[in-house]
Amino acid sequence: MPTLENIKIVTSGNDTRPAKIAVENGKIVAFDDACPKNNEIVDCKNLLLLPGVIDPHTHFDDPGYTWREDFYHGSLGAIAGGVTxxxxxxxxxxxxVTNVSAFYNKKDTIIPNAWCDFRLWGGVSAESLDSPLWKNHIEQLKNAGVIGFKTYVLSGMDTFPQLSYDEYYDVLKFAAEIDVLVGVHAEDPEVVNNAAKKISGDSPADFAASRPVEAEVTAIRRVGEIAGEVGAKIHIVHVSSGSGAEEIDRLQKLGVNISGETCPQYLAFTIDDLCRLGSVLKCAPPVRSEEEKEKLWSYIGKSISFLATDHAPCSQKEKNTGNFMSDYCGMPGVELLLPFALNYGYHQEKLTLEQIQKLTSENAAKRFNLFPQKSALETGADADFALVNLDTMYKIDAEKLKSKGKFTPFNGITFCGSVEQTWIQGEPVFKRQEKK
Ligand SMILES: [Zn+2]
Structure with missing residues (x-):
C-alpha cells in the first residue's frame, strides 16, 4: 500500500500545508505521522493535492450517439482533467434512462469502458409520463441508485420531450414524496417562441437573441415556485446568466430547496465571443452579455454552488452544417473543468483554492449525498485525488483533447495550472507526459 509524500493540501483560502496521505483498499487510511512506516513511498514532488473533481453534468452519449462521444473517450478526458x-x-x-431496464443496459455497456468512477442520472420526459407506471419507474430507478432525475422545460430532443408546467407539478409532487432530487434544464418555451418570432437572420447574434435571459429566469421561477409549493428538491443545471443565479438566490431565501450549477463557457465567454468564434461556442442556453457574465461570477459559491461542464461533443459535420441555427448545440468540457478553475479562478484572483475545492468537488458531493465517501480528505473516504502544479503554463490544443470532439472555445488560450496526476480509489490512473 502506498503513502503519497511531498504533497500540499489546502487548509483555508489560498493557504496550504505539507502533508502525507496513506491509502489502502481504495480508501484514505492515515495522514502525516500516522502513516504506516513500511508503506511504499510515492514522491509527489510538492504537488498540490485536491479531492478528485466531480463533474455532475456530462453527456458521454453511450450507448446511443457514440459517434459524438462514448464512455471510453469521455472518461479518458475526465481523468486527464483530474475528474474522478x-x-x-x-x-x-x-x-x-427513464426506467430500470435502460439503466442496467447503460451501466452494463459503460462499465468496461469507464476510466473514472461514475453515477447515472435517471430522467423523466413527457414520453415517460405516458406510461401508467411512471411512478414505479422513478421509484425503481431511485432504488437502483440514480443520483437524481433530469427534466427539461425546453428540449430539442425527439427522444426526450420536455415537460409542461402541469406535468412538472405531478413529477415534483411525487419526487417530494419519495425524496429524490430533480434536475431542471430551465428555458421557458413560450418566451423562446416569442423571441424566435422577432429574429430575421441566422447569425450567432440571432441565435442568442432567440433564447434570451428572460427564458431562463422565467423557467427557474415557474419550476421553483412549484417545487416550493410541493416541497420538492430541485437543481438548475447549466445556469447561464447572473439573472438566473439571482432568481435561484431569491427562491432560496423563500425557503425553496433549490441549487444551481454553471459551466466554464458561461464564466469565460460572451455573445461577442460567440459572434467571433462561431458554432464552436454554440450551446443551449447560449453564452450571455458581459454584464450577465460578471453578475454570474458574483453568485459563484452562493446560489451557484458548484461547477459542471455539460460536456456534449459532436462530429465536425454536425458542428458545421453551413447554417448556424442548425449547428449542434454543445461542446466537450470535462478535461478542462479544473484547469479552467485554476486559470480563470485562482490565477485571476476570483477564486481561492479553498473555493475551487468546494466548487469542483465538495459541494456537488454534498448536494448529491456522496459526501464524505467522495471528496472528503479524511480517513475512510475514497482515495480520489487530483494532483496539480499551479504554475505550469501551456496552450490549450483542441486536437489533443482525449474526447472524441476535437474542439473547444478555449483552443489556443494559454492556461496556467495543470493536472499532473489523477488517482482513483488509491490507484494512479493518469500522469501528464512531460514535454520534451
Ligand atoms: Zn446537458
Missing amino acids: TVFDMPCTTVPP
Missing part, C-alpha cells in the same frame, strides 16, 4: 467521478445524463443515451 462524473454524473452522466440520461437523455443522450439510447434508450433514454
Whole structure:
C-alpha cells in the first residue's frame, strides 16, 4: 500500500500545508505521522493535492450517439482533467434512462469502458409520463441508485420531450414524496417562441437573441415556485446568466430547496465571443452579455454552488452544417473543468483554492449525498485525488483533447495550472507526459 509524500493540501483560502496521505483498499487510511512506516513511498514532488473533481453534468452519449462521444473517450478526458467521478445524463443515451431496464443496459455497456468512477442520472420526459407506471419507474430507478432525475422545460430532443408546467407539478409532487432530487434544464418555451418570432437572420447574434435571459429566469421561477409549493428538491443545471443565479438566490431565501450549477463557457465567454468564434461556442442556453457574465461570477459559491461542464461533443459535420441555427448545440468540457478553475479562478484572483475545492468537488458531493465517501480528505473516504502544479503554463490544443470532439472555445488560450496526476480509489490512473 502506498503513502503519497511531498504533497500540499489546502487548509483555508489560498493557504496550504505539507502533508502525507496513506491509502489502502481504495480508501484514505492515515495522514502525516500516522502513516504506516513500511508503506511504499510515492514522491509527489510538492504537488498540490485536491479531492478528485466531480463533474455532475456530462453527456458521454453511450450507448446511443457514440459517434459524438462514448464512455471510453469521455472518461479518458475526465481523468486527464483530474475528474474522478462524473454524473452522466440520461437523455443522450439510447434508450433514454427513464426506467430500470435502460439503466442496467447503460451501466452494463459503460462499465468496461469507464476510466473514472461514475453515477447515472435517471430522467423523466413527457414520453415517460405516458406510461401508467411512471411512478414505479422513478421509484425503481431511485432504488437502483440514480443520483437524481433530469427534466427539461425546453428540449430539442425527439427522444426526450420536455415537460409542461402541469406535468412538472405531478413529477415534483411525487419526487417530494419519495425524496429524490430533480434536475431542471430551465428555458421557458413560450418566451423562446416569442423571441424566435422577432429574429430575421441566422447569425450567432440571432441565435442568442432567440433564447434570451428572460427564458431562463422565467423557467427557474415557474419550476421553483412549484417545487416550493410541493416541497420538492430541485437543481438548475447549466445556469447561464447572473439573472438566473439571482432568481435561484431569491427562491432560496423563500425557503425553496433549490441549487444551481454553471459551466466554464458561461464564466469565460460572451455573445461577442460567440459572434467571433462561431458554432464552436454554440450551446443551449447560449453564452450571455458581459454584464450577465460578471453578475454570474458574483453568485459563484452562493446560489451557484458548484461547477459542471455539460460536456456534449459532436462530429465536425454536425458542428458545421453551413447554417448556424442548425449547428449542434454543445461542446466537450470535462478535461478542462479544473484547469479552467485554476486559470480563470485562482490565477485571476476570483477564486481561492479553498473555493475551487468546494466548487469542483465538495459541494456537488454534498448536494448529491456522496459526501464524505467522495471528496472528503479524511480517513475512510475514497482515495480520489487530483494532483496539480499551479504554475505550469501551456496552450490549450483542441486536437489533443482525449474526447472524441476535437474542439473547444478555449483552443489556443494559454492556461496556467495543470493536472499532473489523477488517482482513483488509491490507484494512479493518469500522469501528464512531460514535454520534451
Ligand atoms: Zn446537458
